Amino acid sequence: MDGKTVTAAKNGCEGCNQEAFDEIGNIIDLYKDKEGSLIQVLHRAQGIYGYLPLELQSYIADGLGLSLSEVSGVVTFYPFFKTKPQGKHTISICMGTACYVRGGKKLVETIRDLLGIEVGETTEDGMFTFVVERCIGACGLAPAVMVDDTVYRQVDEEMLKAIIEKYRKGEVSA
Amino acid sequence: MAEQIKTFKQLEDIKKAYLAAQEKYDYIVYVCGGAGCVAAKCDVIRKTLIDETQKAGIGDTVSVVQTGCMGTCAVGPVMLVTPGNIFYTELTADKVKKIVTGHLAGGKVVEEYTYYDAALDKHVPKMDDIDFFKKQVKIALRNCGAMAYNDIAAYIARDGYQAACKALTELSPQKVVDEVMASGLRGRGGAGFPTGIKWQAAHDSKGDRKYMVCNADEGDPGAFMDRAILDGDPHSVVEGMLLGGYAIGADTGYIYIRAEYPVAVERIGDAIDQARAHGLLGKDIFGSGFDYDLEIRIGAGVYVCGEETALMASIEGNRGEPRQKPPLPFQKGLFGCPTNINNVETLANIPAIVKNGGKWYAQYGTEKSKGTKVFALAGDVVMTGIVEVPIGTPMREIIFNICGGVPDGKKFKAVQSGGPSGGVITDLDLDVPTDYQSLQQLGAIVGSGILIVMNEDTCMVDSARYFMEFIREESCGKCNACRLGTKRMLEILERIVDGEGEEGDVELLEELCEVVAETSLCGLGQTAPNAVMSTIRYFRDEYDEHIRDGICRAGVCFTQRDKKAYPQRLRGRVL
Numbered sequence: 055m056d057g058k059t060v061t062a063a064k065n066g067c068e069g070c071n072q073e074a075f076d077e078i079g080n081i082i083d084l085y086k087d088k089e090g091s092l093i094q095v096l097h098r099a100q101g102i103y104g105y106l107p108l109e110l111q112s113y114i115a116d117g118l119g120l121s122l123s124e125v126s127g128v129v130t131f132y133p134f135f136k137t138k139p140q141g142k143h144t145i146s147i148c149m150g151t152a153c154y155v156r157g158g159k160k161l162v163e164t165i166r167d168l169l170g171i172e173v174g175e176t177t178e179d180g181m182f183t184f185v186v187e188r189c190i191g192a193c194g195l196a197p198a199v200m201v202d203d204t205v206y207r208q209v210d211e212e213m214l215k216a217i218i219e220k221y222r223k224g225e226v227s228a
Numbered sequence: 229m230a231e232q233i234k235t236f237k238q239l240e241d242i243k244k245a246y247l248a249a250q251e252k253y254d255y256i257v258y259v260c261g262g263a264g265c266v267a268a269k270c271d272v273i274r275k276t277l278i279d280e281t282q283k284a285g286i287g288d289t290v291s292v293v294q295t296g297c298m299g300t301c302a303v304g305p306v307m308l309v310t311p312g313n314i315f316y317t318e319l320t321a322d323k324v325k326k327i328v329t330g331h332l333a334g335g336k337v338v339e340e341y342t343y344y345d346a347a348l349d350k351h352v353p354k355m356d357d358i359d360f361f362k363k364q365v366k367i368a369l370r371n372c373g374a375m376a377y378n379d380i381a382a383y384i385a386r387d388g389y390q391a392a393c394k395a396l397t398e399l400s401p402q403k404v405v406d407e408v409m410a411s412g413l414r415g416r417g418g419a420g421f422p423t424g425i426k427w428q429a430a431h432d433s434k435g436d437r438k439y440m441v442c443n444a445d446e447g448d449p450g451a452f453m454d455r456a457i458l459d460g461d462p463h464s465v466v467e468g469m470l471l472g473g474y475a476i477g478a479d480t481g482y483i484y485i486r487a488e489y490p491v492a493v494e495r496i497g498d499a500i501d502q503a504r505a506h507g508l509l510g511k512d513i514f515g516s517g518f519d520y521d522l523e524i525r526i527g528a529g530v531y532v533c534g535e536e537t538a539l540m541a542s543i544e545g546n547r548g549e550p551r552q553k554p555p556l557p558f559q560k561g562l563f564g565c566p567t568n569i570n571n572v573e574t575l576a577n578i579p580a581i582v583k584n585g586g587k588w589y590a591q592y593g594t595e596k597s598k599g600t601k602v603f604a605l606a607g608d609v610v611m612t613g614i615v616e617v618p619i620g621t622p623m624r625e626i627i628f629n630i631c632g633g634v635p636d637g638k639k640f641k642a643v644q645s646g647g648p649s650g651g652v653i654t655d656l657d658l659d660v661p662t663d664y665q666s667l668q669q670l671g672a673i674v675g676s677g678i679l680i681v682m683n684e685d686t687c688m689v690d691s692a693r694y695f696m697e698f699i700r701e702e703s704c705g706k707c708n709a710c711r712l713g714t715k716r717m718l719e720i721l722e723r724i725v726d727g728e729g730e731e732g733d734v735e736l737l738e739e740l741c742e743v744v745a746e747t748s749l750c751g752l753g754q755t756a757p758n759a760v761m762s763t764i765r766y767f768r769d770e771y772d773e774h775i776r777d778g779i780c781r782a783g784v785c786f787t788q789r790d791k792k793a794y795p796q797r798l799r800g801r802v803l
């Protein structure tokens with residue numbers, strides 16, 4: 055697909071963030087001749103847009119010459135790809151083996167109590183998304199909690215409260 | 229443009245220049261920058277060191293180097309001061325200030341901040357005297373924690389790329405395969421298949437194009453050894469991939485890294501760029517006419533993508549579902565071409581094997597399981613972290629003598645070896661050698677090298693339920709045995725831990741285990757029953773207590789099990 059068709063596809067989306075779509079369009083151009091690059095494009099697109107709404111999936115499908123169902127099939131298979139907007143901060147509680155045996159599950163309850171949301175949900179103010187991970191590879195430090203890209207080690211309930219407070223107050227930027 | 233490295237002499241010269249530059253310093257301080265220490269804020273330690281040495285006027289005589297994981301994650305942040313090999317642990321900015329004035333400026337070791345051995349109840353300042361380090365043999369981890377991970381010259385100074393140079397300029401591809409065959413190296417990704425045989429098959433298969441793939445998906449919960457290598461010694465993976473590509477005749481290699489390891493992605497990416505800039509990837513490498521390059525592919529959070537056929541599907545940009553084997557990857561792999569897939573740790577061993585010879589590697593280990601294995605220790609053990617030991621080293625030696633045993637005066641109950649596809653080993657069998665055959669006989673596996681130590685507060689039935697829940701969640705749903713079988717098994721286990729178990733449940737579980745193991749499509753389902761079978765084998769009485777007497781001796785079950793902890797992940801699955 056040449057640059058022109060990409061633009062045409064782009065214009066098809068009303069109410070989308072045009073700038074982000076343009077940027078993603080450039081990435082598609084970069085990858086479209088490489089074999090099997092859909093997943094890499096999705097990674098980059100999510101990095102730019104924050105999540106992968108259907109309009110964006112369809113835009114990527116057009117750009118790479120795939121059907122929307124092919125793209126959707128891939129997006130929904132991999133839990134790393136999000137189809138809903140995410141909170142400003144993502145709190146991941148590790149529930150890998152090491153963290154599980156060392157109290158990860160208490161931390162899940164703590165978050166639920168503190169934020170009033172279930173796993174996979176985002177707080178109403180858009181501040182926090184709460185997820186559980188299978189293992190973040192910090193097992194030597196169990197139980198581990200990750201907020202965005204920062205890992206906190208040997209976390210207990212009190213620490214967790216303090217951590218959330220810190221982010222809420224904006225003492226740590228996104 | 230960076231210097232194009234074409235000859236052995238150039239490698240030697242870079243090594244000499246690097247070592248000479250190091251000679252000029254009074255002290256070299258290696259600050260661990262492994263994942264554990266990063267989480268423990270080692271960046272503050274490094275910055276304080278640099279600031280304080282400047283202030284003390286010794287900034288020019290002390291070199292501060294950031295390394296990969298030294299293995300002692302439990303006591304991070306850590307650093308090593310040479311000469312003297314003094315090992316400081318659990319550092320804070322204040323401690324660092326005192327070490328700068330006392331040791332680096334004053335020449336006197338600050339003993340109270342050095343490594344503390346709880347068993348001996350004293351500080352052991354010198355790394356060489358510490359049991360944790362003394363009893364290890366590091367081959368895959370040879371550079372991890374011992375050099376700057378981000379500097380190709382540091383890698384070359386530790387004889388890096390010598391193996392590649394030797395292979396490409398002196399050895400035929402067949403000769404490289406022969407060395408790997410002679411080493412007896414077996415795949416460290418879990419299945420333990422002999423690497424030499426796999427390479428021979430890929431070498432012999434015909435195709436216009438062939439591919440080499442590095443499996444850096446490390447999905448087993450509790451595994452973090454591949455990450456230590458990727459973060460701490462990325463060049464050894466690059467060199468391993470180069471040697472593999474040459475041996476089998478590939479022109480492209482893919483490194484498939486899980487998205488949960490952004491640091492590893494970055495560091496491997498940098499290492500590839502550096503290698504390419506020096507002509508160690510690309511066209512006509514070492515003037516041999518061999519062309520080869522590497523690409524990174526990032527996973528997206530699916531465990532089964534660590535299985536080789538699923539992984540290839542994912543690299544191709546598709547849903548990462550496994551398929552029936554054969555055809556094996558060497559017959560029909562990536563994009564339909566002959567492909568060889570190896571694990572990170574397997575590949576990290578390759579440069580050392582090619583450089584020193586297969587025979588050298590085979591001197592370590594047991595009769596049938598050669599070499600060393602990296603283990604990741606977690607759970608109820610004093611030194612959670614990473615160790616590398618000759619294969620066959622008994623579990624007791626690893627857990628108690630090297631890693632300090634169970635903390636807080638608690639009793640050892642079992643060690644879970646091999647993760648979701650492994651099993652438990654109890655007190656009775658701790659002296660059995662940890663080789664592939666012996667562990668299999670015990671119903672456990674070496675697997676990827678995960679050791680989760682469990683104390684008396686762990687319920688074995690709940691741990692079986694935990695692993696089954698993991699597998700059920702991660703089952704891709706393609707084959708019935710795995711999709712439905714794991715669901716049924718999980719239901720029974722949940723019933724038991726909720727206090728609703730019935731007579732006959734254990735027998736039913738055993739029957740299901742057999743069916744699922746025999747009829748599943750891929751390794752995920754085939755090994756799914758292991759954790760259940762193994763706990764039934766060694767802890768049948770605990771199952772019975774749950775079912776008959778409503779007792780959980782660890783005090784874990786019947787109460788707070790959190791049914792909502794793992795809601796169905798948003799993953800378009802029906803079940």
Ligand SMILES: Cc1cc2nc3c(=O)[nH]c(=O)nc-3n(C[C@H](O)[C@H](O)[C@H](O)COP(=O)(O)O)c2cc1C
Pocket residue numbers: 414415416417418419420421423443444445446447448531532533534535536537569570571572574575750751752
């Ligand atoms: C469900 C499942 C998950 C796997 N995950 C991994 C993994 O994360 N890393 C890995 O190296 N091998 C993993 N494997 C093993 C690979 O299929 C394959 O055997 C391995 O990458 C081969 O490399 P090796 O011979 O060097 O061990 C997994 C296998 C199965 C069945």
Ligand code: FES
Pocket residue numbers: 148149150151152153154188189190191192193194196197198449450451
């Ligand atoms: S189990 Fe939590 S980081 Fe691995």
